[in-house]
Amino acid sequence: MSEDFYLAEVRPVNHDDSVDRAIQGCLQIGSGKSFITFAGAGSGKTYSLKKALEFLSDQYSDAFTRQGKQIAVVTFTNNAAEEIVDRIEQNPIFSVSTIHSFCWLAITGFNEDIRRWYLDTIPSELAEVEDLQKRGRAGKASDARKRTIVRLKEKMIWLAEPRTFVYDPNGVNSSPEALSHADVLKIFSHFLTVKPMMAEVIVNKFPFIFIDESQDTNNDVVNAFFDLQKAKTDEVVIGLFGDRMQRIFGGGEPQLGKSKPTDWTAFNKEMNHRSRRRIVGLGNHIRSEDDGRKQFARDGAFEGHVRFFLLPHGVTNKDQVEAKIRQAMAEITDDANWIDTKSEETAILLLEHKMAGRRLGFDNLWDALSNSEKMKYRITEGSITELMFFSDIVSPLAEASLEERRADLMSILRQSNSPLLEAEELEADKDDPLKAARTAEHAFRQVISNENVSFREVLEVLAEYKLLKIPDKLKSFVSVYEDVETEIETYQSETTQTESADLESEEKDRSEIAAWAEALETNFFQIRNYKDYIDENTMYRTHQGVKGNEFERVMAIMDDDEAGGFMFSYEQYFGVKEPSIASQQKVKAGAETGRDRTRRLFYVTSTRAKNSLAHVIYTSDVAKVKENLIERRYARENEIIEFQTQFRMS
Numbered sequence: 001m002s003e004d005f006y007l008a009e010v011r012p013v014n015h016d017d018s019v020d021r022a023i024q025g026c027l028q029i030g031s032g033k034s035f036i037t038f039a040g041a042g043s044g045k046t047y048s049l050k051k052a053l054e055f056l057s058d059q060y061s062d063a064f065t066r067q068g069k070q071i072a073v074v075t076f077t078n079n080a081a082e083e084i085v086d087r088i089e090q091n092p093i094f095s096v097s098t099i100h101s102f103c104w105l106a107i108t109g110f111n112e113d114i115r116r117w118y119l120d121t122i123p124s125e126l127a128e129v130e131d132l133q134k135r136g137r138a139g140k141a142s143d144a145r146k147r148t149i150v151r152l153k154e155k156m157i158w159l160a161e162p163r164t165f166v167y168d169p170n171g172v173n174s175s176p177e178a179l180s181h182a183d184v185l186k187i188f189s190h191f192l193t194v195k196p197m198m199a200e201v202i203v204n205k206f207p208f209i210f211i212d213e214s215q216d217t218n219n220d221v222v223n224a225f226f227d228l229q230k231a232k233t234d235e236v237v238i239g240l241f242g243d244r245m246q247r248i249f250g251g252g253e254p255q256l257g258k259s260k261p262t263d264w265t266a267f268n269k270e271m272n273h274r275s276r277r278r279i280v281g282l283g284n285h286i287r288s289e290d291d292g293r294k295q296f297a298r299d300g301a302f303e304g305h306v307r308f309f310l311l312p313h314g315v316t317n318k319d320q321v322e323a324k325i326r327q328a329m330a331e332i333t334d335d336a337n338w339i340d341t342k343s344e345e346t347a348i349l350l351l352e353h354k355m356a357g358r359r360l361g362f363d364n365l366w367d368a369l370s371n372s373e374k375m376k377y378r379i380t381e382g383s384i385t386e387l388m389f390f391s392d393i394v395s396p397l398a399e400a401s402l403e404e405r406r407a408d409l410m411s412i413l414r415q416s417n418s419p420l421l422e423a424e425e426l427e428a429d430k431d432d433p434l435k436a437a438r439t440a441e442h443a444f445r446q447v448i449s450n451e452n453v454s455f456r457e458v459l460e461v462l463a464e465y466k467l468l469k470i471p472d473k474l475k476s477f478v479s480v481y482e483d484v485e486t487e488i489e490t491y492q493s494e495t496t497q498t499e500s501a502d503l504e505s506e507e508k509d510r511s512e513i514a515a516w517a518e519a520l521e522t523n524f525f526q527i528r529n530y531k532d533y534i535d536e537n538t539m540y541r542t543h544q545g546v547k548g549n550e551f552e553r554v555m556a557i558m559d560d561d562e563a564g565g566f567m568f569s570y571e572q573y574f575g576v577k578e579p580s581i582a583s584q585q586k587v588k589a590g591a592e593t594g595r596d597r598t599r600r601l602f603y604v605t606s607t608r609a610k611n612s613l614a615h616v617i618y619t620s621d622v623a624k625v626k627e628n629l630i631e632r633r634y635a636r637e638n639e640i641i642e643f644q645t646q647f648r649m650s
Contacts, residue, residue: 006636007303008272008280011296016044016269020051023239026265027056029207032233035265036214036240036256040295041283041607042274042550045241049073049210050087052239053094056208061093070095072206074102076213084212095206099217100181103188104167106202110191114165114179117187119156126152132511140477140521141514147476148513175469180385189220192228199228203236214240219253226261240264245287245603254592271296274550275610276304283607285633290599305333305612308629308640310622313561319359322348325616326555328641333612338553341539345552348539349605351570352563356533356540362526365455365519372515386471386516391534393468394458395527401445409441419466440465448524455527456520476513477520554609559618573598575628576621 019037026033039045056071064070073096075081081096088094097105107114126149133145158176167179179187191198202209211217211225222240229238244256253260272280272295280297287293309325323339330338337343350356354370357363369375375384393416400408413421420440426433447453447461456477462468463478470478532538541549558570571577572595583593606613619625622642629635 005633006281006285007277008284008295008297010277010299010301011271012299013271013273015296016048016271019267019269020048022265022267023048023052024055026237026239027052027059027208029060029237030234031237033265034229034233034236034238034261035267036242036261037267037269038243038293039241039269040243040245040272040287040293041603042272042280043243043269043295044271044273045212045243045269046083046087048269049084049212049241052210053088057089057091057093061091064093069093069204070206072102072209073097074099074209074211074217076216080212099211099221100184103184103221104179106198107184107188107191108167110195110198111164112162113191113195114187115159115163117190119159121186122152122156122159126156129511129513132513136514139517141511141517144476144513144517145511148473151472151476176472185218185221189218189224192224196231199231202228203232207235208237208239210239210241212241214242214253215244215247215256216242216252222253222256223260229261229264245290245293245600247600268293270294271298272607273298275607276302278304278306279607279609279611279613282306282613282634283603286599286603286606289632290596290603302611304609305329306635306639307332307614308635309614309616310625310640310642311616311618312622313618313620315618322555322557322616325614329553329555329612329614333553335553335612338612346539347541347549347551347554347608349541349554349556349608350563351542351558351560351568351601353533353542354564355557355559355562356538356542357530358562359540360529360533360538362530362533364522365526365530368519368522369515371518372512374512375515386474387530389471389474390455390524390527391531394462395531397444397468398448398458398524401441402448413437413467416468418468425466436465437467440467451525453524454521455524458524459520473512473516477516550608550610552610553612553614554605555614555616556605557616557618561618567594568598568601569594570598570602570617571619573602574617574619574625576619576624 023035023037026035037045037048039048053071053073060069060071070093073081073084073094075084075096075098078098081098085096088096095102129145129148129152133142133149136142136145155176163177165179166175166177167184192202209225211222214222225238229236240256240261242256247254247256272283275283275297277297280295280301284294307329309328311321315321326338326341330336337346340346341348350359354363354366357366369384369387393412397409397412397416399405400412418437419425420437425436429435443465444458444461444467447457450457459470459474459478463470463475533540560569560571569577572579572583579587579593579595583595586593606615617625626640626642629640630637
């Protein structure tokens with residue numbers, strides 16, 4: 001077979017310019033031409049978005065300024081929003097925001113409707129928790145469920161009167177009036193579908209709406225926008241930018257680019273400006289088994305390097321082995337930066353966060369939280385409010401307290417609206433307004449001075465001394481709320497104990513409450529390592545977390561055993577394990593399978609690298625994986641390096 005088969009074809013750098021011109025052809029008020037732009041890895045998606053915004057600025061800047069209209073750009077993350085803002089001129093007609101911020105802006109002021117939405121939805125949530133409580137076993141999770149039941153009943157009573165709701169997209173929501181991140185999306189999607197007035201307000205304010213990373217945007221939100229476009233075809237143009245092959249997070253619309261959206265203009269960007277020919281070629285072969293979209297490398301691009309290192313399960317000294325692999329890549333590519341693990345242009349990708357947790361020391365926390373089916377996706381998105389409370393507020397407060405940085409302590413307490421800094425607290429002792437705050441901080445410092453302190457112990461002292469406002473869900477785990485404890489006793493006396501007699505045969509409780517009950521018993525100082533990891537201050541990333549990023553050199557580690565997840569299976573993907581009966585049934589039904597998700601993940605990891613790529617595969621059958629890689633034309637034989645024949649374990 002010709003060596004050129006493994007290399008992407010090349011095209012001139014301006015090959016996709018016609019796509020940008022065609023997009024501009026849709027950007028006329030009343031055109032009725034909403035569109036979706038398929039932009040694969042390294043295709044210049046943000047560049048096309050920038051060109052569209054520049055075109056609209058030239059066409060409508062003066063008119064929109066007079067009319068108070070804007071062009072909405074909705075992104076998936078704050079970082080994405082900041083990147084777009086950095087690339088466009090400062091112009092008040094552009095409204096660039098995350099999806100959460102946009103949705104909140106739309107529902108702000110609909111207080112009575114939000115109140116009724118909660119009154120309609122809380123009963124089903126309450127019934128679910130009560131059902132779990134009846135079937136569950138005694139323990140901390142059971143105690144937390146009891147508090148949750150009380151909390152939800154109290155909220156129903158609180159909602160009996162008119163309320164005003166608030167939301168902070170960048171903060172921790174802890175007051176009764178505060179909406180959660182997830183609820184903002186749910187409420188917006190519901191209102192946009194059932195409230196004609198909201199649809200009218202949005203299209204009047206935003207005649208053009210662009211949604212970036214549309215494949216990962218919450219599917220309820222995306223479908224609500226589809227309904228909006230259908231109802232207001234001649235009043236709004238909606239443009240989606242994304243790539244269904246890079247859909248990583250579970251909340252995205254699975255049919256985007258397949259059966260949805262209908263009757264929209266579709267554009268396809270074919271260039272990959274990021275990677276060398278061999279890497280683009282690998283991405284094309286992976287994609288050929290999915291939607292068959294093909295990319296071209298830039299004219300003049302070098303070949304680049306791809307290697308597959310195959311290792312058996314059971315390797316114990318993985319850090320040493322992986323260091324040797326980086327050394328081998330340095331020699332293969334003649335690039336010494338492969339062994340510099342602090343290089344910002346070298347990424348080491350792990351299949352799951354828990355793999356990083358074990359290497360960096362926050363595995364107990366991560367393992368506990370990932371037991372919740374509801375939180376699995378949200379962990380990877382970094383959108384768990386309660387975890388943000390610990391990482392963004394409590395941890396900095398602990399560091400400032402231990403290091404006795406008084407100015408930083410007060411700054412954190414002010415920014416987080418500490419109850420101890422409220423007017424009535426300060427006026428309670430006019431001779432020494434900060435006495436209560438000092439007492440609370442001293443108690444807090446005593447607790448965190450124990451290096452083995454648990455999250456629960458930290459939470460208890462924060463609540464007991466009112467040092468910080470506790471997020472609603474975490475209140476279920478705090479024993480100092482005496483009024484709640486009294487109601488729990490009442491609740492217990494009024495209900496029958498229907499816990500399972502056969503605890504051994506009972507299914508594992510995978511609820512959010514049970515996950516937090518376990519997580520709160522783990523060491524609090526894991527949060528430091530978790531924060532370093534999330535802030536990308538370590539050499540490790542996840543396969544999912546680098547979507548949209550690019551690096552000179554990438555090493556992707558695939559180890560189903562260590563990952564212990566169920567969402568992805570490289571063993572199945574590379575033909576070592578047969579698909580489960582459930583997976584086979586999904587294939588017959590045309591539903592998404594773990595193999596589909598793994599293929600997309602493999603595509604994402606393979607296309608992050610600019611110059612050189614190393615896939616490290618731990619497997620129960622090295623020979624089978626090698627055969628599979630060659631048969632599917634992912635690898636040439638000389639690109640596969642078997643661990644046993646290349647290295648000796650020290």
